[in-house]
Amino acid sequence: MSRAGSRRPSACLVIAAxxxxxxxxxxxxxxxTRPVLHVYAWADYFKPxxxxxxxxxxxxxxxxxxxxxxxxxxxxxxAGAAGYDLLTPTTYMVSLMDSQGMxxxxxxxxxxNLVHVDPEYLKLALDPAMDHSVPYMIVNTVIAYLKSRVxxxxxxxxxxxxxxxxGRMTMLNDMRETIGAGLKFLGYSINTTDAGELARAKEIVVxxxxxxxxxxxxxxxxxVASGEFLVVQGYSGDILQVQKENPDVAFAVPRxxxxxxxxxxVIPIGAPQPGLAHAFINFLHDPAVAAENTTFLSYLCPxxxxxxxxxxxxxxxxxxxxxxxVRARSEIIxxxxxxxxxxxxxxxxxxxxx
Amino acid sequence: MKRSRxxxxxxxxxxxxxxxxxxxxxxNSFNASRFAGGWxxxxxxxxxxxxxxxxxxxxxxxxxxxxxxxxxxxLVLGTVAAFALxxxxxxxxxxxxxxxxxTPLVAPEILVGISLLMFFVAARVGLGLFTIFLAHVTFxxxxxxxxxxxxxxxxxxxxxxxxxxxxxxxWTAARRVLLPMLRPGLVAGGLLAxxxxxxxxxxxFFVAGPGATTLPIRVYSMIKYGSPPLINALSTxxxxxxxxxxxxxxxxxxxxPEGSG
Numbered sequence: 001m002s003r004a005g006s007r008r009p010s011a012c013l014v015i016a017a018x019x020x021x022x023x024x025x026x027x028x029x030x031x032x033t034r035p036v037l038h039v040y041a042w043a044d045y046f047k048p049x050x051x052x053x054x055x056x057x058x059x060x061x062x063x064x065x066x067x068x069x070x071x072x073x074x075x076x077x078x079a080g081a082a083g084y085d086l087l088t089p090t091t092y093m094v095s096l097m098d099s100q101g102m103x104x105x106x107x108x109x110x111x112x113n114l115v116h117v118d119p120e121y122l123k124l125a126l127d128p129a130m131d132h133s134v135p136y137m138i139v140n141t142v143i144a145y146l147k148s149r150v151x152x153x154x155x156x157x158x159x160x161x162x163x164x165x166x167g168r169m170t171m172l173n174d175m176r177e178t179i180g181a182g183l184k185f186l187g188y189s190i191n192t193t194d195a196g197e198l199a200r201a202k203e204i205v206v207x208x209x210x211x212x213x214x215x216x217x218x219x220x221x222x223x224v225a226s227g228e229f230l231v232v233q234g235y236s237g238d239i240l241q242v243q244k245e246n247p248d249v250a251f252a253v254p255r256x257x258x259x260x261x262x263x264x265x266v267i268p269i270g271a272p273q274p275g276l277a278h279a280f281i282n283f284l285h286d287p288a289v290a291a292e293n294t295t296f297l298s299y300l301c302p303x304x305x306x307x308x309x310x311x312x313x314x315x316x317x318x319x320x321x322x323x324x325x326v327r328a329r330s331e332i333i334x335x336x337x338x339x340x341x342x343x344x345x346x347x348x349x350x351x352x353x354x
Numbered sequence: 355m356k357r358s359r360x361x362x363x364x365x366x367x368x369x370x371x372x373x374x375x376x377x378x379x380x381x382n383s384f385n386a387s388r389f390a391g392g393w394x395x396x397x398x399x400x401x402x403x404x405x406x407x408x409x410x411x412x413x414x415x416x417x418x419x420x421x422x423x424x425x426x427x428x429l430v431l432g433t434v435a436a437f438a439l440x441x442x443x444x445x446x447x448x449x450x451x452x453x454x455x456x457t458p459l460v461a462p463e464i465l466v467g468i469s470l471l472m473f474f475v476a477a478r479v480g481l482g483l484f485t486i487f488l489a490h491v492t493f494x495x496x497x498x499x500x501x502x503x504x505x506x507x508x509x510x511x512x513x514x515x516x517x518x519x520x521x522x523x524x525w526t527a528a529r530r531v532l533l534p535m536l537r538p539g540l541v542a543g544g545l546l547a548x549x550x551x552x553x554x555x556x557x558x559f560f561v562a563g564p565g566a567t568t569l570p571i572r573v574y575s576m577i578k579y580g581s582p583p584l585i586n587a588l589s590t591x592x593x594x595x596x597x598x599x600x601x602x603x604x605x606x607x608x609x610x611p612e613g614s615g
Contacts, residue, residue, distance in 0.1 A: 036565070038564035038565060040564070042575065043572070043575040043576045044576070048408075063564060063565040064409065065562070065564060065565065065566070065567045065571075066567060066571065066572060066575035066576075067575055068574050068575040068577070072559065075468075076471070076559070076560060079468055079471045079472055079475065079560070080471065080472060080475030080476075081471060081475070081481055081560075081563065082475075082481070083480070083481060083563050083564040084564055221389050222389040225387070225389040226389075241388065242389060244388075245387060245388060245389060245394075
């Protein structure tokens with residue numbers, strides 16, 4: 001037996017063993033016969049106790065993965081990532097994905113709880129027949145302010161013209177939201193594609209820009225909680241959470257109307273467990289479940305039979321349940337396709353103006 | 355002669371710049387306020403909440419598992435690659451090999467991520483922890499190979515040949531001579547691979563499949579919609595563990611020469 005001959009294979013064996021040991025944890029594990037529902041959603045978007053209840057009732061396991069932006073989720077699925085049963089994109093992304101044939105039709109026979117969905121909301125929805133999407137959570141764009149420091153608050157976009165609050169206000173750093181505020185102030189649709197209307201809205205937003213501290217998407221919560229900012233444009237769900245910490249914060253929907261953002265529940269084409277996905281959608285629209293979820297998340301599930309089950313603080317809050325007239329003037333942001341370029345141009349001009 | 359104060363000032367400024375954000379993070383993890391709008395009193399509420407977040411711990415477990423496995427495998431493959439690159443440096447094949455090993459170091463992450471995803475989809479490999487592991491090995495191998503190769507380049511291979519002349523078999527020579535001399539390179543490469551793997555976001559985001567969320571992906575999605583103070587608490591724990599590990603390893607490595615000397 002040659003010495004070298006006996007040594008070399010053993011070195012190869014060591015390498016092979018290391019490779020196998022490294023890969024071993026990932027080899028398919030057996031056992032666990034319960035079906036698994038794979039949900040791809042925003043972080044912390046379902047009350048954990050409710051998910052556990054669904055797992056018990058349906059004898060399944062729910063695995064939730066999270067994404068941080070509609071665009072990242074879209075890029076990933078578009079490149080071919082599969083295996084998810086249920087997604088929670090925002091409406092404009094739902095219409096884009098639907099136009100690309102990425103979303104499956106819903107089987108209404110498996111969704112008896114959809115009779116509870118608020119018909120007032122469906123009047124505004126992009127998919128009012130709930131043919132491929134079911135609304136899950138709604139949030140209103142509102143104006144929040146500090147009660148003790150802002151005198152004579154008016155629920156109007158005109159607040160951003162107030163000279164006495166100069167430099168102590170923020171608006172969202174979001175093309176559609178902020179131009180949308182200008183459009184609503186003038187009484188136009190937030191989904192307009194009329195160049196003249198957009199030009200007039202641009203002038204308004206440029207005027208506001210000179211009066212506010214900055215365009216801001218995250219820090220405004222901290223800012224208004226600490227009193228650094230006195231008036232901020234923000235989302236009702238976030239402001240409700242700020243209120244828990246600083247009760248001096250109040251908010252209102254501008255009377256000219258506002259933007260309503262909705263995340264929908266959709267089942268992607270090729271979902272491995274469409275049956276469980278339907279069951280989960282139906283479960284989330286059970287009025288008691290919807291009410292519990294709404295209370296946990298501070299967003300509003302548009303389920304009319306859940307409303308009476310909510311706490312009084314939410315039920316009589318006009319920032320959450322809008323006045324019918326104001327709601328009639330409010331809209332959901334739609335995907336405008338090629339007309340998006342118009343908005344991008346106006347937004348660039350606003351951002352570069354002095 | 356008076357010594358210049360400049361080096362001291364620069365050191366202080368650099369330390370300030372590097373460590374102040376971390377200190378603020380640690381302080382805020384004990385802040386009762388959710389929005390860090392100001393100091394609202396010392397509180398362990400975020401640490402308590404962290405105990406009841408199984409998703410975060412599952413993600414942390416996934417990250418550790420992948421990092422450990424990717425480090426182990428890329429250490430072996432990377433060292434073998436470095437050996438080949440060093441021993442047969444003049445062959446045309448090895449020059450091609452060098453380019454192949456070098457490319458992942460300079461390729462933009464987003465490109466690597468999306469092309470790996472498209473490859474896995476085309477090859478019908480189900481996305482999950484295993485694909486993340488494969489993706490991490492692909493970039494970790496390059497880092498290990500380069501660090502180990504640097505170590506190879508400043509040692510005299512004649513030492514190994516001398517060992518063989520004195521009767522050591524190939525395996526004994528590798529184990530008793532080669533490996534101890536490569537050890538600093540192996541340790542550095544392994545630590546580098548582990549660090550890169552545990553905090554990779556871009557590539558991981560694309561190749562992760564259902565049920566395979568790692569800690570960076572979880573943290574990133576929480577920044578927008580979850581509770582940022584939970585992230586502060588988690589980061590503080592990770593920092594404490596890292597510092598403890600570094601301190602322990604320095605202790606141990608200091609003791610060895612004293613004991614043998």
